[in-house]
Amino acid sequence: MSLQQLVIDSQSVGMRLDLFLARRFLDAAGSSGFSRSGIQRLITGGQVTLNGQRVKSSARLKIDDLVQMESIPPREISLKPEPIPLKILYEDDDCVVINKAAGIVVHPAAGRISGTLVNALLHHCPNLEGIGGERRPGIVHRLDKDTSGVMIVAKNAMAFQRLATQFKERSVSKEYLALVWGKLERETGIVNRPIGRHRSDRKRMSSVRFLAKARPAITEWVVEKYFTINEERRIRGWLTWIRLKPRTGRTHQIRVHLADLKHPLVGDKIYGRKRPLTAKINQRGVEIFPRQALHAEKLEINHPRSGQRMSFVAPLADDLRDLLNDLQTRDRRVENSFQVQRG
Numbered sequence: 526m527s528l529q530q531l532v533i534d535s536q537s538v539g540m541r542l543d544l545f546l547a548r549r550f551l552d553a554a555g556s557s558g559f560s561r562s563g564i565q566r567l568i569t570g571g572q573v574t575l576n577g578q579r580v581k582s583s584a585r586l587k588i589d590d591l592v593q594m595e596s597i598p599p600r601e602i603s604l605k606p607e608p609i610p611l612k613i614l615y616e617d618d619d620c621v622v623i624n625k626a627a628g629i630v631v632h633p634a635a636g637r638i639s640g641t642l643v644n645a646l647l648h649h650c651p652n653l654e655g656i657g658g659e660r661r662p663g664i665v666h667r668l669d670k671d672t673s674g675v676m677i678v679a680k681n682a683m684a685f686q687r688l689a690t691q692f693k694e695r696s697v698s699k700e701y702l703a704l705v706w707g708k709l710e711r712e713t714g715i716v717n718r719p720i721g722r723h724r725s726d727r728k729r730m731s732s733v734r735f736l737a738k739a740r741p742a743i744t745e746w747v748v749e750k751y752f753t754i755n756e757e758r759r760i761r762g763w764l765t766w767i768r769l770k771p772r773t774g775r776t777h778q779i780r781v782h783l784a785d786l787k788h789p790l791v792g793d794k795i796y797g798r799k800r801p802l803t804a805k806i807n808q809r810g811v812e813i814f815p816r817q818a819l820h821a822e823k824l825e826i827n828h829p830r831s832g833q834r835m836s837f838v839a840p841l842a843d844d845l846r847d848l849l850n851d852l853q854t855r856d857r858r859v860e861n862s863f864q865v866q867r868g
Contacts, residue, residue, distance in 0.1 A: 529593070529594045529595075530591060530592070530593050531549065531591070531592040531593075531594070532589060532590070532591055532592075533545075533586045533587065533588060533589060533590040533591075533592065534588070535588060536738060537586055538586060538587060538588050539585055539586065540585070540586050541582065541583055541584070541585065541586075542568060542573070542575060542580065542581075542582055542583070542584045542585075542586060542592065543561055543564045543565050543568060543582035543583070544561070545586055545592070546564045546573065546592070546594070547561040547564050548722060564582070565582040567594070567595075568580070568581070568582045569582070572594065572595040573592065573593070573594045573595075574592075574593045574594075575590060575591070575592055575593075576590055576591050577591070577593070603638075604633060604638060604643060604644060604647060604654070604659075604660070604662075605639065605644065605647070606644060606647040606648035606651070607639060607640070607644040607645060607647075607648055608645075608648050609629070609640070609642075609644060609645035609648070610645075611623050611645050611646070611649055612624040612625075612626070612839075614675065614837050614838075614839060615835075615837060618680065618681075619679070619680055619681060619683070619684040619828070619829050619830050620677055620678060620679055620680055620684050620688065620828075620829060621646075621649070621650065621677075621678050621680060622675060622676070622677045622678075622824070622837050623642075623675070623676050623678065624673070624674065624675060624839040624840065625642060625668055625672075625673055625674060625675075625676050625821075625839075626673060626842065627670075627671050627672065627673040627816050627842055627844070628670065628671060628816065629641065629642055629645075629670065630642065630670045631643065631661075631664060631667045631668060631670075631676075632660055632661045632664055632667070633660050634660075642676075643660070643661065643662060643663075643664065646662070646663060646678060647662065650663070650678075650680055652680070652681075653678075653680060656679060656680070656681060656682055656685050657679065657682075657685040657689070663678040663679045663680060663685065664678060665677065665678070665679055665685060665688040665689045665692055666692050666697075666774065668821055669777070669780075669817070669819075671792075671816035671817050671819075672816075672817065672819045672820070672821060673819075673820050673821070673839070673841075673842040673845070674701070674819075674820045674821025674822060674839045674842075675821050675822065675823065675824045675837050675838070675839035676821070676824075677824060677826060677837070679829070683829060683830070684829035684830070687827075687829035687830075688826065688829050691826055691827060692774065695772065695773065695774075696826075696827070697824065697825065697826045698770070698823070698824070698825035698826075699770065699771055699774075699821065699823065699824055699825075700768060700769070700770050700821075700822050700823035700824075701768070701769040701770075701771070701779060701819060701820060701821050701822060702749070702766070702767070702768055702769075702819075702820045702822045702841070703766070703767055703769060703779065703783070703790055703818060703819045703820070704764055704765070704766055704767075704790070704791045704818035704845070704848070704849070705764065705765050705767060705783055705788040705789060705790055705791065705818075706762075706763075706764060706788055706789055706790075706791060706797070707762070707763055707764075707765065707787065707788045708751055708763035708764075708765055709746075709748055709765050709767065709786070709788055711748075712747065712748040713745075713746065713747050713748070714745070714746055715743065715744070715745050715746075716742075716743070716744045716746070716782040716785065716786065717741075717742075717743045718732040718742060718781075718782065718785060719732065719739035719740055719741055719742055720732050720739060720740060720742040720775040720776070720777070720778055720781055720782075721733070721738050721739035721740065722738070728795070729777075729795060729796075730775070730776050730777040730778075730781050731781065732781050732782065732785050740773075740775060741773060742771075742773045742775045742778050742781075742782070743771070743772040743773050744769055744770070744771045744772070744773075744778060744779060744782045745769065745770040745771075745772065746767050746768065746769045746770075747767065747768045747769075747770075748765055748766075748767050749766045749767055749768055750765070750766040751763060751764070751765055751766075752764040752765070752766065752852045752853075752856055753856060764791065764852065765788065766849065768822075777795075777796070779819060780793055780795070780796045780817065780819070781796060783796070784796040784797070790817040790818055790819055791814050791817070791818040792814035792815065792816050792817045792818050793817040793819075794817075797817070814844075814848060815844070816844075818845055818848070820839070820841055820842060820845055821839065822838060822839055822841075823836065823837065823838050823839075824836070824837045824839075825837075
Protein backbone atom coordinates (compact mmCIF):
# COMPACT_ATOMS: atom_id res chain seq x y z
CA MET A 526 0.00 0.00 0.00
CA SER A 527 1.30 3.48 -0.87
CA LEU A 528 2.28 5.87 1.91
CA GLN A 529 1.87 9.59 2.38
CA GLN A 530 5.07 11.00 3.87
CA LEU A 531 5.26 14.33 5.68
CA VAL A 532 8.43 15.94 7.04
CA ILE A 533 7.93 18.22 10.03
CA ASP A 534 9.10 21.81 9.58
CA SER A 535 9.73 24.50 12.20
CA GLN A 536 6.12 25.75 12.13
CA SER A 537 4.78 22.39 13.31
CA VAL A 538 7.35 21.64 16.03
CA GLY A 539 5.71 20.87 19.37
CA MET A 540 2.28 20.05 17.94
CA ARG A 541 0.46 16.85 18.80
CA LEU A 542 0.53 14.30 16.01
CA ASP A 543 -3.27 14.01 15.77
CA LEU A 544 -3.75 17.77 15.71
CA PHE A 545 -1.06 18.18 13.05
CA LEU A 546 -2.74 15.66 10.75
CA ALA A 547 -6.23 17.06 11.34
CA ARG A 548 -5.04 20.55 10.43
CA ARG A 549 -3.05 19.26 7.50
CA PHE A 550 -6.11 17.69 5.93
CA LEU A 551 -8.23 20.74 6.74
CA ASP A 552 -5.70 23.14 5.19
CA ALA A 553 -5.41 21.02 2.08
CA ALA A 554 -9.08 20.48 1.37
CA GLY A 555 -11.10 22.65 3.72
CA SER A 556 -13.16 19.60 4.68
CA SER A 557 -11.54 16.24 4.05
CA GLY A 558 -14.05 13.97 5.74
CA PHE A 559 -11.47 13.11 8.45
CA SER A 560 -12.35 14.22 11.96
CA ARG A 561 -9.74 14.45 14.70
CA SER A 562 -11.23 11.35 16.32
CA GLY A 563 -10.94 9.57 12.97
CA ILE A 564 -7.26 10.52 12.78
CA GLN A 565 -6.76 9.17 16.30
CA ARG A 566 -8.25 5.82 15.28
CA LEU A 567 -5.80 5.60 12.38
CA ILE A 568 -2.88 6.31 14.73
CA THR A 569 -4.07 3.73 17.26
CA GLY A 570 -4.49 1.18 14.47
CA GLY A 571 -0.92 1.66 13.27
CA GLN A 572 -1.89 3.25 9.95
CA VAL A 573 0.09 6.32 10.99
CA THR A 574 3.70 6.08 12.18
CA LEU A 575 6.26 8.58 13.44
CA ASN A 576 9.83 7.91 12.31
CA GLY A 577 8.76 4.36 11.49
CA GLN A 578 7.36 3.69 14.96
CA ARG A 579 3.82 3.35 16.27
CA VAL A 580 3.13 6.15 18.73
CA LYS A 581 0.27 7.71 20.65
CA SER A 582 -1.93 10.47 19.26
CA SER A 583 -0.44 12.82 21.85
CA ALA A 584 3.14 12.40 20.57
CA ARG A 585 4.84 15.78 20.17
CA LEU A 586 6.53 16.54 16.87
CA LYS A 587 10.18 17.58 16.44
CA ILE A 588 11.99 19.19 13.54
CA ASP A 589 12.58 16.80 10.60
CA ASP A 590 10.37 14.07 12.09
CA LEU A 591 8.91 11.80 9.40
CA VAL A 592 5.18 11.11 9.57
CA GLN A 593 3.98 8.25 7.39
CA MET A 594 0.32 7.55 6.76
CA GLU A 595 -1.23 4.79 4.71
CA SER A 596 -3.19 6.23 1.80
CA ILE A 597 -6.81 5.80 2.75
CA PRO A 598 -9.30 5.95 -0.14
CA PRO A 599 -11.59 8.93 0.41
CA ARG A 600 -15.04 8.00 1.57
CA GLU A 601 -17.51 8.18 -1.27
CA ILE A 602 -20.48 10.38 -0.63
CA SER A 603 -23.67 10.71 -2.57
CA LEU A 604 -25.12 14.19 -2.50
CA LYS A 605 -28.81 14.33 -3.21
CA PRO A 606 -30.71 17.25 -4.72
CA GLU A 607 -33.14 18.74 -2.22
CA PRO A 608 -35.99 21.20 -2.91
CA ILE A 609 -34.66 23.87 -0.55
CA PRO A 610 -35.92 27.34 -1.58
CA LEU A 611 -33.37 29.71 -3.13
CA LYS A 612 -33.59 33.47 -3.56
CA ILE A 613 -32.23 34.02 -7.09
CA LEU A 614 -30.81 37.47 -7.86
CA TYR A 615 -29.49 36.61 -11.34
CA GLU A 616 -29.03 33.54 -13.52
CA ASP A 617 -27.77 32.60 -16.99
CA ASP A 618 -26.13 29.57 -18.60
CA ASP A 619 -22.80 30.17 -16.80
CA CYS A 620 -23.62 31.28 -13.28
CA VAL A 621 -26.33 31.82 -10.72
CA VAL A 622 -26.30 34.56 -8.07
CA ILE A 623 -28.28 34.01 -4.89
CA ASN A 624 -29.17 35.79 -1.68
CA LYS A 625 -28.13 33.09 0.79
CA ALA A 626 -30.35 32.71 3.82
CA ALA A 627 -28.84 32.69 7.30
CA GLY A 628 -28.73 29.30 8.99
CA ILE A 629 -27.82 27.22 5.96
CA VAL A 630 -24.37 25.63 5.53
CA VAL A 631 -22.82 26.20 2.11
CA HIS A 632 -21.41 22.73 1.42
CA PRO A 633 -21.38 19.24 2.97
CA ALA A 634 -18.71 18.31 5.49
CA ALA A 635 -17.97 15.39 7.79
CA GLY A 636 -21.24 14.31 9.36
CA ARG A 637 -23.45 16.56 7.20
CA ILE A 638 -24.44 15.63 3.66
CA SER A 639 -27.94 17.09 3.50
CA GLY A 640 -29.70 20.38 4.12
CA THR A 641 -26.86 22.43 2.62
CA LEU A 642 -26.79 25.09 -0.07
CA VAL A 643 -25.12 22.57 -2.39
CA ASN A 644 -28.10 20.22 -2.00
CA ALA A 645 -30.40 23.09 -2.96
CA LEU A 646 -28.21 24.02 -5.94
CA LEU A 647 -28.14 20.43 -7.22
CA HIS A 648 -31.94 20.53 -7.28
CA HIS A 649 -32.02 23.90 -9.03
CA CYS A 650 -29.14 23.14 -11.47
CA PRO A 651 -29.27 19.40 -12.38
CA ASN A 652 -26.00 19.60 -14.37
CA LEU A 653 -24.00 21.09 -11.50
CA GLU A 654 -22.65 17.79 -10.14
CA GLY A 655 -18.88 17.37 -10.48
CA ILE A 656 -18.10 20.99 -11.37
CA GLY A 657 -15.20 21.98 -9.14
CA GLY A 658 -15.29 19.03 -6.74
CA GLU A 659 -17.53 16.31 -5.37
CA ARG A 660 -18.50 18.06 -2.14
CA ARG A 661 -18.52 21.63 -3.45
CA PRO A 662 -19.89 21.63 -7.00
CA GLY A 663 -19.97 25.15 -8.40
CA ILE A 664 -18.78 26.77 -5.17
CA VAL A 665 -16.09 29.42 -5.80
CA HIS A 666 -16.45 31.26 -2.47
CA ARG A 667 -18.30 30.79 0.80
CA LEU A 668 -20.27 32.53 3.50
CA ASP A 669 -20.47 31.30 7.09
CA LYS A 670 -23.58 29.36 8.07
CA ASP A 671 -25.13 32.26 9.97
CA THR A 672 -24.12 34.99 7.50
CA SER A 673 -26.72 36.00 4.94
CA GLY A 674 -26.18 37.64 1.58
CA VAL A 675 -24.95 37.51 -1.98
CA MET A 676 -23.08 34.53 -3.44
CA ILE A 677 -22.18 33.58 -7.01
CA VAL A 678 -22.06 29.94 -8.14
CA ALA A 679 -20.54 28.53 -11.34
CA LYS A 680 -22.72 26.32 -13.56
CA ASN A 681 -20.01 24.87 -15.81
CA ALA A 682 -16.28 24.12 -15.73
CA MET A 683 -15.28 27.22 -17.71
CA ALA A 684 -17.21 29.52 -15.39
CA PHE A 685 -15.82 27.76 -12.32
CA GLN A 686 -12.22 28.28 -13.42
CA ARG A 687 -12.67 31.94 -14.39
CA LEU A 688 -14.68 32.92 -11.33
CA ALA A 689 -12.33 31.09 -8.97
CA THR A 690 -9.36 32.87 -10.57
CA GLN A 691 -10.93 36.27 -9.88
CA PHE A 692 -11.35 35.44 -6.20
CA LYS A 693 -7.78 34.15 -6.04
CA GLU A 694 -6.42 37.30 -7.71
CA ARG A 695 -8.60 39.55 -5.48
CA SER A 696 -10.23 41.34 -8.40
CA VAL A 697 -13.66 40.77 -6.84
CA SER A 698 -15.19 43.60 -4.79
CA LYS A 699 -17.27 42.64 -1.75
CA GLU A 700 -19.19 44.79 0.74
CA TYR A 701 -20.80 43.67 3.98
CA LEU A 702 -23.15 45.32 6.47
CA ALA A 703 -22.87 44.57 10.17
CA LEU A 704 -24.23 45.58 13.57
CA VAL A 705 -21.53 45.68 16.23
CA TRP A 706 -21.33 46.37 19.94
CA GLY A 707 -20.10 49.77 21.08
CA LYS A 708 -19.46 53.11 19.40
CA LEU A 709 -16.49 53.15 17.05
CA GLU A 710 -14.43 56.24 17.80
CA ARG A 711 -13.51 56.81 14.15
CA GLU A 712 -15.99 56.81 11.29
CA THR A 713 -13.57 55.08 8.92
CA GLY A 714 -10.64 52.75 9.39
CA ILE A 715 -8.59 49.79 8.17
CA VAL A 716 -7.67 46.63 10.07
CA ASN A 717 -4.47 45.01 8.80
CA ARG A 718 -3.83 41.90 10.89
CA PRO A 719 -2.83 38.44 9.61
CA ILE A 720 -5.21 35.59 10.40
CA GLY A 721 -4.48 31.93 11.02
CA ARG A 722 -6.13 28.96 12.67
CA HIS A 723 -6.28 29.09 16.47
CA ARG A 724 -3.59 27.03 18.20
CA SER A 725 -5.93 24.91 20.31
CA ASP A 726 -9.42 25.34 18.81
CA ARG A 727 -9.61 24.34 15.15
CA LYS A 728 -13.07 25.91 14.80
CA ARG A 729 -11.71 29.36 15.61
CA MET A 730 -9.40 31.73 13.80
CA SER A 731 -6.96 34.16 15.40
CA SER A 732 -5.11 37.30 14.35
CA VAL A 733 -1.98 36.78 16.48
CA ARG A 734 0.87 37.97 14.25
CA PHE A 735 3.32 35.20 15.16
CA LEU A 736 0.72 32.46 14.65
CA ALA A 737 1.98 29.63 12.45
CA LYS A 738 0.70 29.88 8.89
CA ALA A 739 -1.04 33.22 9.51
CA ARG A 740 -1.96 34.87 6.22
CA PRO A 741 -2.37 38.57 5.40
CA ALA A 742 -5.86 39.92 6.08
CA ILE A 743 -7.11 43.47 5.49
CA THR A 744 -10.57 44.89 6.18
CA GLU A 745 -11.82 48.45 5.58
CA TRP A 746 -14.80 49.81 7.46
CA VAL A 747 -17.09 52.87 7.37
CA VAL A 748 -19.69 53.84 9.97
CA GLU A 749 -23.23 54.05 8.59
CA LYS A 750 -25.18 54.85 11.78
CA TYR A 751 -24.99 54.83 15.57
CA PHE A 752 -27.74 53.48 17.84
CA THR A 753 -28.08 54.09 21.56
CA ILE A 754 -28.98 51.53 24.22
CA ASN A 755 -31.27 53.43 26.57
CA GLU A 756 -32.59 52.53 29.99
CA GLU A 757 -34.77 54.84 32.08
CA ARG A 758 -33.98 57.72 29.71
CA ARG A 759 -30.25 57.24 30.13
CA ILE A 760 -27.78 56.06 27.52
CA ARG A 761 -26.36 52.76 28.77
CA GLY A 762 -24.43 51.79 25.68
CA TRP A 763 -24.02 52.02 21.93
CA LEU A 764 -24.39 49.93 18.81
CA THR A 765 -22.86 50.76 15.44
CA TRP A 766 -24.12 49.85 11.97
CA ILE A 767 -21.11 49.66 9.67
CA ARG A 768 -20.15 48.85 6.10
CA LEU A 769 -17.10 46.63 5.60
CA LYS A 770 -14.94 46.00 2.54
CA PRO A 771 -12.60 43.02 2.95
CA ARG A 772 -9.59 43.25 0.67
CA THR A 773 -8.75 39.60 1.39
CA GLY A 774 -10.96 36.57 1.96
CA ARG A 775 -9.78 34.71 5.05
CA THR A 776 -12.03 32.42 7.06
CA HIS A 777 -14.00 34.43 9.66
CA GLN A 778 -11.98 37.53 8.64
CA ILE A 779 -14.59 40.18 9.40
CA ARG A 780 -15.65 38.49 12.64
CA VAL A 781 -12.07 38.20 13.90
CA HIS A 782 -11.10 41.75 12.92
CA LEU A 783 -14.16 43.26 14.60
CA ALA A 784 -13.46 41.30 17.77
CA ASP A 785 -9.87 42.60 17.65
CA LEU A 786 -11.27 46.15 17.57
CA LYS A 787 -13.27 45.32 20.74
CA HIS A 788 -16.46 45.82 18.74
CA PRO A 789 -17.64 42.25 18.06
CA LEU A 790 -20.67 41.43 15.97
CA VAL A 791 -24.02 41.34 17.72
CA GLY A 792 -25.02 37.68 17.98
CA ASP A 793 -21.59 36.20 17.27
CA LYS A 794 -21.44 33.04 19.38
CA ILE A 795 -17.72 32.43 18.78
CA TYR A 796 -16.07 35.86 18.85
CA GLY A 797 -18.78 37.97 20.51
CA ARG A 798 -19.95 38.89 23.99
CA LYS A 799 -20.22 36.14 26.58
CA ARG A 800 -23.13 37.55 28.56
CA PRO A 801 -25.88 40.19 28.25
CA LEU A 802 -25.47 43.73 29.51
CA THR A 803 -28.88 44.27 31.12
CA ALA A 804 -32.31 42.73 31.17
CA LYS A 805 -33.61 45.74 29.24
CA ILE A 806 -31.35 44.92 26.32
CA ASN A 807 -32.58 41.33 26.32
CA GLN A 808 -36.13 42.63 25.91
CA ARG A 809 -35.02 44.64 22.89
CA GLY A 810 -33.87 41.52 21.13
CA VAL A 811 -30.27 42.62 20.63
CA GLU A 812 -28.54 40.19 22.97
CA ILE A 813 -30.82 37.34 21.94
CA PHE A 814 -30.39 37.93 18.21
CA PRO A 815 -30.00 34.32 17.01
CA ARG A 816 -27.00 34.77 14.70
CA GLN A 817 -24.13 37.08 13.92
CA ALA A 818 -25.56 40.33 12.55
CA LEU A 819 -23.57 40.17 9.31
CA HIS A 820 -24.89 40.45 5.75
CA ALA A 821 -22.98 40.22 2.46
CA GLU A 822 -24.74 43.04 0.67
CA LYS A 823 -22.79 43.66 -2.55
CA LEU A 824 -20.63 41.68 -4.98
CA GLU A 825 -18.87 43.02 -8.07
CA ILE A 826 -17.24 40.52 -10.44
CA ASN A 827 -16.54 40.05 -14.15
CA HIS A 828 -18.87 37.74 -16.04
CA PRO A 829 -16.99 34.48 -16.71
CA ARG A 830 -17.85 34.46 -20.43
CA SER A 831 -18.24 38.08 -21.56
CA GLY A 832 -15.84 39.68 -19.09
CA GLN A 833 -18.40 42.42 -18.42
CA ARG A 834 -18.31 43.85 -14.90
CA MET A 835 -21.42 42.88 -12.97
CA SER A 836 -22.74 44.22 -9.68
CA PHE A 837 -25.25 42.44 -7.45
CA VAL A 838 -26.97 43.69 -4.29
CA ALA A 839 -28.73 41.36 -1.84
CA PRO A 840 -31.55 42.89 0.24
CA LEU A 841 -31.21 42.53 4.00
CA ALA A 842 -32.55 39.36 5.57
CA ASP A 843 -35.87 39.84 7.34
CA ASP A 844 -34.50 39.22 10.85
CA LEU A 845 -31.74 41.79 10.49
CA ARG A 846 -34.02 44.34 8.84
CA ASP A 847 -36.57 43.95 11.64
CA LEU A 848 -33.87 44.42 14.29
CA LEU A 849 -32.65 47.64 12.64
CA ASN A 850 -36.20 48.97 12.32
CA ASP A 851 -36.78 48.25 16.00
CA LEU A 852 -33.59 50.09 16.99
CA GLN A 853 -34.49 53.10 14.86
CA THR A 854 -38.02 53.22 16.26
CA ARG A 855 -36.80 53.05 19.86
CA ASP A 856 -34.18 55.73 19.23
CA ARG A 857 -36.88 58.07 17.88
CA ARG A 858 -39.12 57.38 20.88
CA VAL A 859 -36.32 58.12 23.33
CA GLU A 860 -35.36 61.30 21.44
CA ASN A 861 -38.97 62.52 21.53
CA SER A 862 -39.14 61.67 25.24
CA PHE A 863 -36.00 63.72 25.91
CA GLN A 864 -37.44 66.66 23.96
CA VAL A 865 -40.70 66.57 25.94
CA GLN A 866 -38.75 66.37 29.20
CA ARG A 867 -36.59 69.38 28.25
CA GLY A 868 -39.65 71.33 27.11
